[in-house]
Amino acid sequence: MRDFTYLNQNFGCTLAADKTELLTSTAFTMSQTTAPVIELDVLPRLEHGITLDHTKSTYARSPELLTGNSDGDRFPRDEDTANPNYMDMTMVGSGHTLVDTAQPSQTLRLHIGNVIIEEKVLYLVGSCIGIFAAGLNFTATGANLPSFQKFYQLSYQTVSLVFLASFGGYLVSCLLNSVLQSVIGTCNVLLMASALHGSGALLISFAPPFPVVVIGLTLMGFGGGFYEACLTSVVSHFEDNRFMNIMYAFSGLGALVSPFVIGALTKSDTPWRHYYWFPFSITMLSIALHYLIFKNYTTPPDHEEAPEQKNVRARLRLAICMPVTWIGAALIVFSYAIVDVLSNWLTSYLIDVKGTAPDISRYQLSVFWAGLTAGRIFFSLPFIHVRERIGNNVLLALMGGAVGLLWGLNTTASNWVSIAVAGFFLGPNTPGILSIISTWVPPSLKEIVISVIIGSALVGGTLGSLIFGITVGKVSPGLRLLPLVIIILASLSALIFWAMPARRKVD
Template sequence: MARQQVAVAMEPVTIDEGNRDIEKVLDADTTELNSHTLIDAVPEKVTGPLTKPLSVMDIECGEAQTDTVEHIQTWNNPPMNKWRLLGIHCGFVLMGMNDATPGALLLHIESHYQVTYTVISLCFLAPAAGYMVSSLLNSEMHVRLGRWATTLVGLLLMCVAYSLICWAPPLPILVVSYGLVGLGIGTLDAAWNAFVADLKNVNEIMGLMQGMYGVGATISPLISTAMVTSGLLWSHYYFILLGFAICITCLNAYAFWGETATKYLKDHAPGVNEDGESRSRLSEALKNRYTILLAFVLFFYMGAEAGLGSWIVTFMVTERHGDPAKMGAVASGFWVGLTAGRMGLGFVTGRIGENTMATVYLILSIVFELVFWLAPSILASAIGVAFIGLFFGPVFPTVMIALTRLLPKRLHVAGIGFAAAFGGAGSAVFPFITGAMSASKGVWVLQPLVAALIGLMIVIWVTIPTFEETGLRERICAALIGRKKNE
């Protein structure tokens, strides 16, 4: 009936020019019919402030395009985000302490178990299996367990591993424990990076968050080497990590309370169907070339970062003949630089352009890697490795931001989870390769390996399309191409 009324209203009507009253009535009727038709055709929208981002279903249905204002969460809205970010930042301190510990204690672990570099490097390789398993499970865990339970699973895995390592168990159990740590960190990387990536001012928050990783990696060599020097067994340092992990677990359990599977599915509705939804998203993310390219960037990045962080002390002792009790400070210098770069340069990166600045950071990292490699003195090497950390540090959060800009929102958890886990595998594989090569060639192989990894990162990064808001790299390339044409 409504369609017939609209059809009648749209037909031309002949009206006597003198009868203005009839014309007004018909105009009013036509307007009323059209307005009712529009109201029926357009879904009713709820007005008012929103405190959470639009769901994936909203974006896929085109609702996001009808809003003129983008409603996203901030660091303090909703208020519980303050506690969530506190728990996440503390968690990244723990991750940094964890990753910097094996390198600082490598000589003591090797002496305790009486094994070669190659065998002890299994402690670096074991987490790779954990990282890769987590990359396959992250999206499924979010769907079935929710963000709250997923976070707790990752933290509890680390607690179990530390409770085993702190007693200096037999070598096979030690290797399995490091694998559990890798599984836990891979799970937390996906959950926390995906959460922060959807917040406002992501450059600054992501830089601070990743900078807390550097804080943990800075203090860890100092504390662990001081404990061992005082006569304590190397594994006793893990009692500190265990206590810290328990506190962080409690904090995150409070902060993410209510983030259940139902809540997650409500905010991240499946695109096609609910059966196999997580697998479909992971499959879709893996078919996206940006996921693969950026995953390899992180693979080489974390390989170079972990390779340096794990072998700096050994390199300085064997190649520069430094005092083992003092070379922990050189390793801390690398992590101090990395922390300062992530926290400070994060405020510069977004204002100038992520594409452009990441390229500059990588080039400067290679320059100071050559200083660290070729300078014969301890002081010059220490300065070189500190500046490597300064310029190398901001690259990781920039890659995380690139993933959120180049991938659809529905793929953030799957894409970030896979890329972070794949990168975490690099942090285990390349220290192992360094250890295996050092057994026959010497620790000096660390330097050309790191330089090659940074070079590969540059090659891949320049193929990533411009996603920065300033478009600086695009303008530079256009200017260069224009100049070539003129020449």
């Protein structure tokens, strides 16, 4: 066989005509490229001070060899090497496949003296800040519902429109999120979310006519929807239930803070509109933090993604065809319906049915969200593991029992305890569902699936609150139906959990 040598300028390896020499040279090259991360332009670590580094890196998974076949085989075949024109065929200009190109990325690290905080933790911190801002509005509308009714002289049916306003903004933003993340990037989506959320809060803070309040709540819904869908997709790439629980614990923390602030304003006879300066300030702070953390964020690559899956329409079709998408959507609808109906109407229920003072009812709503937040933190601990189907059914049963206690008893102590316990066992339900879904979905489909799931959640939560408000205004039991409705929703959710496939062990 005629010997010849071809110098590959990209990889610095020599291909010989002899097949044994070819494979030996290739194996040697692979041994030199087994390092998963090659860092370039790394800044020196400082012994003192705080530094935020965006380090360029290249992820090299294997040597990228030019092949002579359109299937992208990594090594040449026998019939290829026997061809005397094989080397001409492997030139870059021949139109043949360049296999497995390295993926450049940015590695984010925060240096505080000798301590280095990795990018996963920084992304989690940024996600917690945004979801906290969105969580502020989860309970603010329900806690301010009596104030809206009194200030604008509205009926139950009319004041329920505030839930529809938030729903409209949330739903549209969730449906648009995956497209906008692909087009303008995660950082710009988060900056837009802050602008929308802050402008809505600023508008309501001047106590405009009720239709303008509805517009302001719609803008806040837009911002909250972008926050939740975008940040949930970021954390879903970690595929770690603990990270999801921690992020949604901050959502519960935001929902916990709002009733305390509104209750304090009510007790001091301060106009309700002053509350909205608080979320406005938080969103202004989040603009700066999100820009610093997410300005170079890119979606992790899906190395198994086929070329035909890369456009949004094809990925949407794949997501819709996955059974886990529909099962997850049904679960999240009931999960949000339970949380939103109970949260939005608990204050009115305690005042009208239990005879609780207006300021105390807001504090009890805060206790519900404190229990919910504590539950999410507790079940994110490393030694706590909740099984997907049996575990979540047990938690829902315990939550239903606590709501039944609230329904059957009417003492000060039982009200406080039952509300806190119901929140504690309900807390891990939503992040648990999202974590289950994220483990079944490939990285290339996470943004779309999460956006669809969050959009479905808002349908359940907002329409549930709206339908409940219309119903209690037309039936004689009125708000006394609240505990019964919650127990029914929890029972239906427990049944749907059994349709979720069992978790597979994947290497």
